[in-house]
Amino acid sequence: MHLTSLTLKNFRNHSDTAFDFGEGINVLLGDNGQGKTNVIEAISYLCLTKSFYAASDGFVLGFGKEMFEVESTIATESGHLRRVRVAYSADANEKVFSVNRQKIEPFSSVIGTFPVVICSPEHAPITSGSPADRRRFVDLVISQSSAVYFHDLLEYRRVLRHRNKVLSDARWKQEDTAAVLEPWNEQLVTFGGSLTWRRKHFVEEFQSFITTAYHHLVGTEEEPAIGYKPGTRIDECASQKDVEALLRSELAEKGAAEARLGITLVGPHRDEIPLTINGLDLRRFASQGQHKTFLVALKLGEFFYLKERCDETPIVLLDDVFSELDEHRSLKLLRYVEELNQTFVTSTTPQVFDHLLQRSGKHKLFMIQNGALVQERPSALA
Template sequence: MYLKTVQLRSFRNYREQRVNFDSQKTIIVGNNAQGKSNLLEAVELLATLKSHRVSRDRDLVLEGAASGQILAALERAYGQAELALILRISGRRTVILNQEPLRRQMDFLGVLNAVQFSSLDLDLVRGAPDARRSWIDTLLIQLEPIYAHILSQYYQVLKQRNALLKKFRQREEDNLNPEIIVEQLPSDISQLKLWDVQLAEAGSRVTRRRARVLERLTPLAQQWHSNISGKTEVLEIKYIPNVSWTEDDPLEVKQAFLEKIEKRRMAEQQLGTTVVGPHRDDIEFIINHTPAKYYGSQGQQRTLVLALKLAELQLIEEVVGEPPLLLLDDVLAELDPNRQNQLLEAIQDRFQTLITTTHLHSFDSGWLKSSQILSVEAGEIRDF
């Protein structure tokens, strides 16, 4: 796939900007806080409908504007596609494909595929579990767009169930106050049981898909990791589901959920929140039988994340049948010369690549000659 143009209107610090991509590799150079990362973020939003930097659409819209737009023209093996995403400070979005507004955002996903690698990803190893969950969920959404709907369903059930558990906890606190008489409501218990079943059904769909994609990704990451480390390190990736199961069978996994929910019922009612489910999953990275989170050096951690990103590219290409875009946001400065060379050699002309940097000395003359180079200053993009 090849991204031909991107047009930004009132997006981040861009008032009106059109970029034509005329090379397989584009280097975007400029000082910090000029808008380099914002351009890559726009492409990321078209691919995943998510930003890894902010969670509110109002933070993506130019200050003083009510809405912002991202428009793009894409060339794929099966033909051309035009994408448009309208973001509003109210939070209501509109997605448009080939000039037709879509009723379901899910139908927008999978048209443009991209892998983002930013300096923030280097915290993937040491960071909190939610960073690793977000990473694997973002990959899954690109491989299987229906997963966005599955994940949304799960969190809707989780929200409703938590509200009911919070109500139970408040009732327990009121029971401790002799001035307040609280009636037992069997209907609430019945309602919780219904939410238990829905949580188990939705949660089993999430955890089974996470396990499957990690099973496919792991050997690819291990091969890349071995190459980059010069075959001196062995990588293991372990999925640590909150609900343990052994056989990828919907009924068995659902039953495992229900059994754990029953075991933790008293704890959940006392805490007023759900403690069972994939919102508490984690992924562990192990290098030479040692958890990378606690003992890996900075170099080892960077090698690991680089291997994961290259594996993501390879897996998406295998599944969708076309190489995805690669978005490299200021990461070359974080990598030593050996890892820089491994990354640049892996890219070559295989993936359309957008790279942001504050300087050009990380690139050899061959790369510079074969790349389109753009400069960014105060939300204005020009030829370098």
């Protein structure tokens, strides 16, 4: 798939900006604070129904405005054009997502329809942050390729929230929790078993995607690896049913500790997904450059993984990725990215992209200034 056009109305500092994109690399150029990332964020609304980093739609609404709107024409691989629109009204606190003027509900059903891979400084915690950051990454990749996984993930979160509330209330009231927890335990086992089993398989499959991307970026001297350390003893399990049985018995074992602490101690919300280079833990031993390269490799791996599994080839959003790399690595990455699919790149420096624009008519360059598009350079004119 690719976006042919995009309009932003009252979206952050863009009061009314319109783009006609190329099918290749679209470079969004401009000084700091001009509104480049805001365009990337708007595209994330179209693909994920929300910002890839802002916690609330209200933050995205243009200052002093009542309503924002993002609209795009998306060309699918089967040759159809889809008019995709997201609008948010502050007064009604209502967000509407529509495709060809038809409201889509629930929003969760959109995930995976317009697959996207986003790499931005906001994603740095995937390699350097807590296990929750890595779980979030893995969850989004699998969710975009599997509606069943996304459904089970949302259900698991719901169950966990309720179960923790029951445990915490019982702790304060000093009640016996066994009876009240009963209805939640079996659901935790079912959805928790599903997530655990699928994450295990995902990590096994994803390894080769990361290795290929990482080697392409830096050569074969460094071996990147992704692992899976679930809260449960997965080595003993040969099937999802085994995982469920194990979770059930662990819940029984940890019942007293859960009651004492008032939280759920068993389940995939406690998984770790360790990342290593040459066997060394990335979080403890990697250089800044290795962190950045690993992050890009994870995202390129995500692209190829989703391309294999989704009906559409994902679009790629690279926010500030190039400004952090030297010119040599930038060019190498750019050549690689050229082969992927439609890509959106933000940058403050045009130099790296000049060669690119001269080489192909698919690429375009846009100058953004103060929340407006001030110049568009199709490569034919470069």
